[in-house]
Amino acid sequence: MQFFFEVLIGGLLSGVLYALVALGFVLIYKASGVFNFAQGAMVFFAALTFVGFLEILPGWTGWEEGGRAVFWLAFVLSLAAMVVLAIATEKFVLRPLVNQPPITLFMATIGLTFLVEGIAQGIWGANVRGLNLGIADVPIEYMMDNFNILISSFDVFAAAVAAVLVAALALFFQYTRIGRALRAVADDHQAALSIGIPLRHIWVIVWAVAGFVALVAGMIWGARNGVQFALTFTALKALPVLILGGFTSVPGAIVGGLIIGASEKLAEVYVGPFVGGGIESWFPYILALGFLLFRPEGLFGEKHIDRV
Amino acid sequence: MNLKKTVILGAAVAGLLGSSMAIAAEQFIGLPSYRVGPYAAGGSGIFGGWIDYMQMINERDGGINGVKLAWEECETEYNNARGVECYERLKEKGETGNSVFQPLSTGITYSVLDKVAKDKIPLVTMGYGRTDAADGRVFPYVFPLITTYWSQATTMIKYIAGKEGGTDKLKGKKIALLYHDSAYGKESHAVLEKMAERYGYELTKLAVAHPGNEQQSQWLQIRQLRPDWVILWGWGVMNPTALKSAAKTGFSREKMVGVWWSGAEEDTVPAGSAAKGFTAAGYNVAGENYPVIKDIEKFVYAKGHGNMEDKGRIGSVYYNRGVVHGLITVEAIRKAQEKFGKGKALTGEQVRWGFENLDMDDKRLGELGATGFLPPLKTSCLDHEGSGKVKYQQWDGNKWNVVTDWIDADKELVRGMIEESAAAYAKEKGITPRDCSKEM
Numbered sequence: 001m002q003f004f005f006e007v008l009i010g011g012l013l014s015g016v017l018y019a020l021v022a023l024g025f026v027l028i029y030k031a032s033g034v035f036n037f038a039q040g041a042m043v044f045f046a047a048l049t050f051v052g053f054l055e056i057l058p059g060w061t062g063w064e065e066g067g068r069a070v071f072w073l074a075f076v077l078s079l080a081a082m083v084v085l086a087i088a089t090e091k092f093v094l095r096p097l098v099n100q101p102p103i104t105l106f107m108a109t110i111g112l113t114f115l116v117e118g119i120a121q122g123i124w125g126a127n128v129r130g131l132n133l134g135i136a137d138v139p140i141e142y143m144m145d146n147f148n149i150l151i152s153s154f155d156v157f158a159a160a161v162a163a164v165l166v167a168a169l170a171l172f173f174q175y176t177r178i179g180r181a182l183r184a185v186a187d188d189h190q191a192a193l194s195i196g197i198p199l200r201h202i203w204v205i206v207w208a209v210a211g212f213v214a215l216v217a218g219m220i221w222g223a224r225n226g227v228q229f230a231l232t233f234t235a236l237k238a239l240p241v242l243i244l245g246g247f248t249s250v251p252g253a254i255v256g257g258l259i260i261g262a263s264e265k266l267a268e269v270y271v272g273p274f275v276g277g278g279i280e281s282w283f284p285y286i287l288a289l290g291f292l293l294f295r296p297e298g299l300f301g302e303k304h305i306d307r308v
Numbered sequence: 309m310n311l312k313k314t315v316i317l318g319a320a321v322a323g324l325l326g327s328s329m330a331i332a333a334e335q336f337i338g339l340p341s342y343r344v345g346p347y348a349a350g351g352s353g354i355f356g357g358w359i360d361y362m363q364m365i366n367e368r369d370g371g372i373n374g375v376k377l378a379w380e381e382c383e384t385e386y387n388n389a390r391g392v393e394c395y396e397r398l399k400e401k402g403e404t405g406n407s408v409f410q411p412l413s414t415g416i417t418y419s420v421l422d423k424v425a426k427d428k429i430p431l432v433t434m435g436y437g438r439t440d441a442a443d444g445r446v447f448p449y450v451f452p453l454i455t456t457y458w459s460q461a462t463t464m465i466k467y468i469a470g471k472e473g474g475t476d477k478l479k480g481k482k483i484a485l486l487y488h489d490s491a492y493g494k495e496s497h498a499v500l501e502k503m504a505e506r507y508g509y510e511l512t513k514l515a516v517a518h519p520g521n522e523q524q525s526q527w528l529q530i531r532q533l534r535p536d537w538v539i540l541w542g543w544g545v546m547n548p549t550a551l552k553s554a555a556k557t558g559f560s561r562e563k564m565v566g567v568w569w570s571g572a573e574e575d576t577v578p579a580g581s582a583a584k585g586f587t588a589a590g591y592n593v594a595g596e597n598y599p600v601i602k603d604i605e606k607f608v609y610a611k612g613h614g615n616m617e618d619k620g621r622i623g624s625v626y627y628n629r630g631v632v633h634g635l636i637t638v639e640a641i642r643k644a645q646e647k648f649g650k651g652k653a654l655t656g657e658q659v660r661w662g663f664e665n666l667d668m669d670d671k672r673l674g675e676l677g678a679t680g681f682l683p684p685l686k687t688s689c690l691d692h693e694g695s696g697k698v699k700y701q702q703w704d705g706n707k708w709n710v711v712t713d714w715i716d717a718d719k720e721l722v723r724g725m726i727e728e729s730a731a732a733y734a735k736e737k738g739i740t741p742r743d744c745s746k747e748m
Contacts, residue, residue: 003532010524118344125617126348128548128574137556137582150531152556224552225521226578229346230545233519268525278489278515280522 006149007269008262013155015241015261016162017220022238022245022253023162023169024213029247030173030186031206032094033102037109040235041116042211045085047218047227050078051131052124066132075215082211083204085116090203098199099189117232128228133219158220162254165216169209170250182206186248240284244291246301255299260284333653334378335371335641336402337362340394340411345385346519347544349574350626352616354412355381357630358637359615360604360622365638367607372642373650378402384416391416399427407659408432408637414492424449429656430640430663434633435568435591439495442693443730444664445741451663451692453636454591454685457567458725459696459717461496463589464565465503466715467700468537479508484530486523486550487541489515496541496567502721520546527553540566540588547575548583555582565589565700572625576703584705589698592632592682594708596623599677600631625701625708632682639676640666664689664747683714689744696722 021043028036036042053074058065061073093108137154144150173179184192185202193199218227221234237260245256267283291299339358342351362377371377380401382394391411398406409424410432411417417437424431425448432451433441439458441450468483469475485500487493497513504511512533514526520542527550530538538559540550547570554561562585566575571588596602601623608614609622621627644654644662654662668676668685683697696717701708734741 003528007525007528010528014522014524121344121348126343126352127618127621128349128578130548130578130580132580137552139556139558150528150557221521224549225545226548228349228545228574228578230519230521232346233521233545237522265525269529272515272525276515277513278517280525281489281517 002148004266005147006151007265009149009151010155011262011265012258013151013159013261014265015257015259016159016254017155017217017224017257018234018237018241018261019245019254019257020158020162020165020213020217020220021234022241022257023166023250024210024217025235025238025242026245026247026250026253027169027206027210027213030250031182032105032203033186034094034105034109035102035247036210037106037235038112038116039210039214039238040232041113041120042082042085042214043218043221043234044229044231045116045120045218046078046082046211046215047131047222047231048120048124048129049081050074050215050219051129051222051227053077054131055129078215079212082215083208086204086207086211089207090200094203095200113232117229121229126229128226129222131219131222131227133223135223137224154224158224161216161220165213166250166254169213172209173250178202178205236281237284240288242298243285243288244298246298249298249300252298252300260287263287333375333651334402335375335407335653336404337377337379337408337637338394338398338401338406339379339381340384340391340398340409340413340416341381342384342386342412343381344383345387347386350572351386351412353572353574353621353624353626354630354633356616356621357627357632358634359630360608361600361631361634362638363608363613363615364604365634367611367613368603372638373645375641375645375651375653377638384411384413386413386415388413388415388419392419395420395423399429402653404653404655405429407641407654407656408663410434410633410637412436414438421450427656428660430660432633432637432663434629434636436492440726440729440733442691442726443741444687444689444692445744446730446734446739447692448664448689448742449660451687453663453687453693454632454683454695455698455717456693456696456722456726457492457495458499458722459693459719460567460589460698461499462503462718462722463696463698463715464539464567465500465507465509466718467565467587467589467712469507470712472536475507481509481537482512482533482535483509484512484514484533484535484538485541486514486516486526486530486538488520488543488546489517490543492543493541496539498725499722500539502725503718516542516546516550519544521549523549523553527557527559530554530559531557536563538564540564540570542566542570542575548577548579551576551579551586552582555579561585562587568698571701571708573621573708574626576708581705583703585702587700587702587711588708590625590701590708591695591698592625592628593680593699593701593710594623594625594628595710598679598681600635600681601628601677603677604631628681632678635676635678635682636666636668636685639668639672643667663687664692666694680710689742689747 024039057070063069135157139150181197241256245252264280268280341355384391408430414436434453439456441447566588568589576583640662644658648658666687683695685694687694697714700712702711
């Protein structure tokens with residue numbers, strides 16, 4: 001039983017990390033109805049920019065390498081880079097495509113993916129980098145000593161960061177003017193425009209917030225596995241989370257992440273050996289498809305009713 | 309000017325042009341590289357080292373017997389379709405066409421496998437590709453040079469046996485194979501299983517789904533299993549993730565042995581301190597203290613002609629692997645020139661002969677400034693692998709250090725499997741194997 005709980009808790013904590021990436025998708029989908037295929041590339045771009053600044057800032061400023069000042073300046077500059085990316089995306093990709101069918105916008109984000117990946121490697125190079133956030137990825141001793149359950153302190157830290165982020169975003173959407181404007185734009189572009197909501201500003205804001213989420217996700221995943229191109233693959237982990245939780249729900253992303261994380265780990269351990277193992281890549285999709293049969297809009301997605 | 313003078317002048321001009329054309333003979337090498345995309349970190353290091361070596365040969369020696377090396381890169385992004393496109397685009401380039409195709413991708417290797425024999429272009433796959441292509445009778449144009457995955461797997465068991473105190477001590481030991489869930493990852497299964505039968509160790513295979521950035525469940529299973537050794541047959545992000553997960557679960561990195569695609573700086577640096585103590589195989593070693601690397605620094609970088617943007621990567625595992633690619637390619641062309649004419653640009657068919665008649669013993673490696681840098685190599689019509697030797701390197705937290713001499717593969721076991729598999733392929737494809745006694 002101890003092993004079962006170990007797998008379950010580990011899966012839940014992994015699920016929070018998936019949810020962190022899924023959040024970026026949800027934000028943009030909520031505000032613009034666009035499925036942003038470039039979210040994984042944004043995670044890579046953000047993390048690579050962050051470690052890139054970490055490398056060059058000590059030389060520019062004379063500050064201590066690995067110090068707090070360099071860390072926070074790199075964070076702020078990376079955030080600024082994500083805002084610039086958001087502005088550029090709105091100006092060159094979204095603005096010319098206003099009122100085009102969603103599939104057109106989706107295709108545009110596929111193009112954006114290649115562009116962002118190329119720009120990231122073009123600016124910072126293709127080298128794989130390590131990233132140390134100062135949080136040790138070691139088992140929590142208390143859990144090991146008392147329950148013989150292995151839980152990583154880093155995973156708990158990441159889960160806490162994700163929880164704070166989700167709470168902050170939920171409050172932002174629910175209780176701020178911008179949040180309400182975002183939801184209005186998500187409901188109907190033209191109606192939102194007619195009551196004076198500036199669509200372009202809203203899109204820039206939401207892409208910038210998604211960029212911020214990508215930066216946080218990139219830092220956590222980068223610290224876990226290294227900052228490298230594979231960060232773009234984190235998007236693959238987010239897709240079944242979105243199908244399950246719904247494309248428009250922030251809490252849905254977190255609940256979906258937990259379900260996917262826990263179930264894929266349990267399936268790998270208890271089902272995997274009977275089918276040759278390595279089922280983590282496809283099992284979440286099967287699970288998500290199963291959910292789709294019963295709730296096409298996902299667990300927390302908005303029910304879409306059309307008048308016939 | 310009378311007719312006679314005109315003819316003489318014309319002949320002289322033609323002679324001069326002819327001689328200048330002979331001086332300008334170039335050997336073209338198409339490079340299907342990948343400098344962007346998922347595996348750009350490895351690609352930029354390997355192709356950078358390779359190009360630097362060829363540049364050094366041009367700068368230091370004026371080419372191979374006066375034949376300058378010319379090359380062109382074609383970006384594959386490690387994508388099969390693009391790889392085939394690059395193959396087609398490069399094959400007619402240069403005055404004699406492409407001399408050799410080395411895609412650094414097993415997928416692209418399989419995609420062009422049938423084309424190379426038809427186009428008469430040697431396909432060289434060092435440390436990847438199709439293992440049974442080592443049987444040159446069935447695969448005359450394919451060269452899985454130096455060592456294959458099967459050879460490597462046998463050296464891994466030899467390495468572990470050495471640490472345990474002999475092969476007799478392997479009985480009852482538990483070895484977990486953590487592998488990338490792909491054809492590449494499964495390549496070692498048959499060999500490791502055969503060796504398990506022979507030596508009595510218990511082999512547990514644990515698949516990791518691509519890309520391998522999540523391994524919690526596999527490492528929890530390893531924690532339960534408590535193996536004596538873990539063999540890491542990883543690729544890309546799977547490697548640092550495995551090392552970090554091992555640290556998290558408290559499994560000693562000193563008891564982990566990696567494949568050569570797990571044993572580069574790109575695999576250990578992202579894992580930070582978790583990688584310390586990890587050992588991996590290599591058919592080339594890391595380090596700058598080899599005359600061949602010093603010559604590259606002297607004749608290429610000192611003149612500002614280096615290919616690497618980050619000079620700090622010179623001497624890294626991947627960079628040196630690229631130098632090995634250059635070294636063997638140049639040696640094959642040199643060998644072929646001895647047979648087909650020094651100072652001439654050769655066709656792919658002629659270069660193929662060079663690859664099949666390589667003889668790089670310790671003396672020759674010494675002359676090339678590469679003693680200990682790669683193992684001695686001798687190819688033949690029968691044997692397109694040529695060596696099978698592997699060294700092991702250990703990561704000390706900052707750099708790789710060689711910890712063994714060249715370890716020989718279990719040739720008897722591997723060769724039998726290669727011939728069996730190649731014969732099955734020949735039967736399936738209707739290929740009549742060459743009679744090597746008639747080759748020279």
